[in-house]
Amino acid sequence: MTGSPHDGARLAEAGRAPSGARDEVATTGEPLLRLRGIGKHFGPVQALAGIDLDVPAGQVTALVGDNGAGKSTLIKTISGIWEPSEGQIIWQGRHVHFRTPKDATDAGIATVYQDLALCDNLDIVQNMLLGHEIRRHLLLDEVTMEKTAKRTLHDLRVTTVRNIRQTVGSLSGGQRQAVAVAKAVMLDARLVIMDEPTAALGVSQTALVLDLITRLASRGIAVIVVSHNLNDVFKVADRIAVLYLGRLVEVGPAPEYDTASVVDLMTTGMSQRSRTANGLAPTPDSGQEG
Amino acid sequence: MTGGVQAGAAPAGGATPQPRPREPWRGPAARRLARRLITANETWTLLALAILVIYFTVRAPREFFTLSDFSLIAQNSAALLVMAVGQTYVILTAGIDLSVGSVLVLSGVVAAEYYTHNGGAAAGTGTVWLGAVIGLAVGFGWGAVQGFLVAKAKVPPLIATLAGFGAALGVSYLVTGGSDISSMPKKLTSTIGLASIAGVQWLIVISFLVAIVFGLILAYTRFGRYTYAIGSNPEAARRVGINVDRHLIKVYALSGLMAGAAGIMSLAFFGNTTIAGHATDNLTVITAVVLGGASLFGGRGTMLGTVIGLFIPAALQTGLVIIHVNQYWQYVAIGAVLVAAVYLDQFRRRLRERA
Numbered sequence: 001m002t003g004s005p006h007d008g009a010r011l012a013e014a015g016r017a018p019s020g021a022r023d024e025v026a027t028t029g030e031p032l033l034r035l036r037g038i039g040k041h042f043g044p045v046q047a048l049a050g051i052d053l054d055v056p057a058g059q060v061t062a063l064v065g066d067n068g069a070g071k072s073t074l075i076k077t078i079s080g081i082w083e084p085s086e087g088q089i090i091w092q093g094r095h096v097h098f099r100t101p102k103d104a105t106d107a108g109i110a111t112v113y114q115d116l117a118l119c120d121n122l123d124i125v126q127n128m129l130l131g132h133e134i135r136r137h138l139l140l141d142e143v144t145m146e147k148t149a150k151r152t153l154h155d156l157r158v159t160t161v162r163n164i165r166q167t168v169g170s171l172s173g174g175q176r177q178a179v180a181v182a183k184a185v186m187l188d189a190r191l192v193i194m195d196e197p198t199a200a201l202g203v204s205q206t207a208l209v210l211d212l213i214t215r216l217a218s219r220g221i222a223v224i225v226v227s228h229n230l231n232d233v234f235k236v237a238d239r240i241a242v243l244y245l246g247r248l249v250e251v252g253p254a255p256e257y258d259t260a261s262v263v264d265l266m267t268t269g270m271s272q273r274s275r276t277a278n279g280l281a282p283t284p285d286s287g288q289e290g
Numbered sequence: 291m292t293g294g295v296q297a298g299a300a301p302a303g304g305a306t307p308q309p310r311p312r313e314p315w316r317g318p319a320a321r322r323l324a325r326r327l328i329t330a331n332e333t334w335t336l337l338a339l340a341i342l343v344i345y346f347t348v349r350a351p352r353e354f355f356t357l358s359d360f361s362l363i364a365q366n367s368a369a370l371l372v373m374a375v376g377q378t379y380v381i382l383t384a385g386i387d388l389s390v391g392s393v394l395v396l397s398g399v400v401a402a403e404y405y406t407h408n409g410g411a412a413a414g415t416g417t418v419w420l421g422a423v424i425g426l427a428v429g430f431g432w433g434a435v436q437g438f439l440v441a442k443a444k445v446p447p448l449i450a451t452l453a454g455f456g457a458a459l460g461v462s463y464l465v466t467g468g469s470d471i472s473s474m475p476k477k478l479t480s481t482i483g484l485a486s487i488a489g490v491q492w493l494i495v496i497s498f499l500v501a502i503v504f505g506l507i508l509a510y511t512r513f514g515r516y517t518y519a520i521g522s523n524p525e526a527a528r529r530v531g532i533n534v535d536r537h538l539i540k541v542y543a544l545s546g547l548m549a550g551a552a553g554i555m556s557l558a559f560f561g562n563t564t565i566a567g568h569a570t571d572n573l574t575v576i577t578a579v580v581l582g583g584a585s586l587f588g589g590r591g592t593m594l595g596t597v598i599g600l601f602i603p604a605a606l607q608t609g610l611v612i613i614h615v616n617q618y619w620q621y622v623a624i625g626a627v628l629v630a631a632v633y634l635d636q637f638r639r640r641l642r643e644r645a
Binding site: 101102105115117118119120121122126127130131132133135138139140 | 510511512515518519521522523525526527529530531532588589590
């Protein structure tokens with residue numbers, strides 16, 4: 001990063017609503033998912049502590065943080081791979097306990113991991129309906145399955161695939177990501193969690209996936225995007241949540257931040273605002289020494 | 291994966307001058323069928339088989355392509371075909387089953403023991419059926435244990451079934467004391483072993499029925515689909531809620547069951563337990579599956595391919611005998627065909643990926 005991170009932070013600060021207002025903004029939207037005091041420790045290692053996060057429907061929430069900040073742990077906790085050590089998960093207004101990934105999937109939370117978990121030798125339809133095949137008397141109903149898959153791809157406007165019956169192994173990175181997302185959507189996911197969706201993609205492929213993420217949100221689906229790439233984050237995110245050493249240091253609407261302020265938060269866990277909240281004087285030069 | 295080659299660039303792709311249809315994957319059915327035929331492995335394997343048959347027919351017009359020769363080949367291959375059916379499932383899951391020949395022997399031996407103690411050559415129909423069921427059960431159980439070792443104990447399939455291969459043969463020798471049992475019920479040998487239905491030997495009918503039924507199961511049921519999925523990416527299968535371990539156990543049990551069936555067929559055909567005669571059945575069967583276009587890395591292959599793949603070495607062997615080539619060259623020829631088939635397959639795949 002070039003330039004002083006503080007300038008950006010201050011610029012963002014200037015146009016911002018008074019402290020505390022953003023929490024109200026978050027709660028009035030009846031968030032789909034609410035995390036309250038989520039903590040997770042592995043033996044003596046505290047990976048997450050006191051996470052309060054609201055994820056509203058129809059919005060893209062970007063989860064950012066440096067390596068080891070707890071991003072993966074947090075999404076794995078939401079998607080049922082790990083149970084939280086403490087705290088509550090409130091899903092559509094109800095307290096839930098996801099013991100297995102299947103619990104979360106059944107509830108409508110789909111996670112698209114970086115490895116995508118697609119079968120390269122199976123075609124697009126077969127992948128999208130894997131584990132949820134439609135049958136007519138014990139036999140696979142390929143016609144109906146193809147129609148269902150086509151409809152979903154059409155809804156998401158995934159139009160770059162030439163043949164819905166081509167194997168997933170022959171697709172490009174962006175198309176594979178699209179198939180993985182379509183697979184999640186097909187299972188009536190209300191929340192789609194995407195782990196580094198653009199990490200392995202080139203420019204045009206990234207655009208395709210970002211477009212897809214926006215379209216998911218416009219369909220009323222809540223999206224959590226974990227990403228290192230702040231350019232991509234600012235292109236799609238409605239809200240940004242910053243993790244630092246297992247704690248959620250900031251959540252707020254994306255327009256309130258810029259790259260510099262987010263980098264500052266990611267690397268130091270501090271910003272002008274958190275200093276203010278801690279009762280410290282917001283001196284222009286208080287910088288990184290905190 | 292080297293992404294970014296065709297997609298993303300697709301809107302501006304330039305290769306298609308006409309406006310892109312709204313559903314680009316929908317093309318004329320005929321062209322789609324033609325493309326499927328050209329890209330299908332079976333087409334090429336069948337072509338290879340056809341070339342072999344034509345070559346030998348031209349070289350020895352009177353002897354090779356006669357009905358009796360074909361049925362002889364099919365009859366000799368019946369037990370192998372049944373085992374190849376099970377092996378196809380196993381290889382599709384990226385596994386391998388080396389135990390089939392020995393499980394064939396063991397199932398046959400146990401059934402033969404039962405026959406010997408229940409009337410021998412004069413045993414009745416009920417006894418014959420019960421013995422067959424016992425043989426099938428032995429194969430099924432042996433396969434299930436191997437499947438358990440692979441799926442739950444995480445013993446690599448090569449090792450688990452190699453151990454099973456040795457152990458099944460050992461148990462067979464222990465049961466028989468080392469000498470073949472040869473007093474089979476007449477009701478078994480004279481029906482399944484020798485008789486025909488509408489001019490076709492029972493053994494051929496049974497083996498093809500098995501291949502067709504399990505080929506359909508593979509292509510058109512959830513069981514088949516999961517088999518492909520697990521071979522392609524077990525983690526993906528697990529994440530969508532497929533019980534991968536249980537499916538693997540079923541697949542190995544199926545292979546064992548098929549070896550058991552082959553054991554009974556072999557008893558009927560030879561009239562004795564042929565303990566020493568199946569040491570290389572596993573390799574013959576695996577050769578067939580691979581020639582048929584299946585990948586040892588799993589997820590790719592079909593039953594039709596396996597059937598064609600089984601008859602390529604069989605046709606080669608018969609043909610070479612008929613045109614008086616030293617019989618020892620047969621093994622060399624089959625080895626060469628196997629390597630050539632896999633090489634051509636890889637070559638074709640690379641071409642397609644580059645396109």
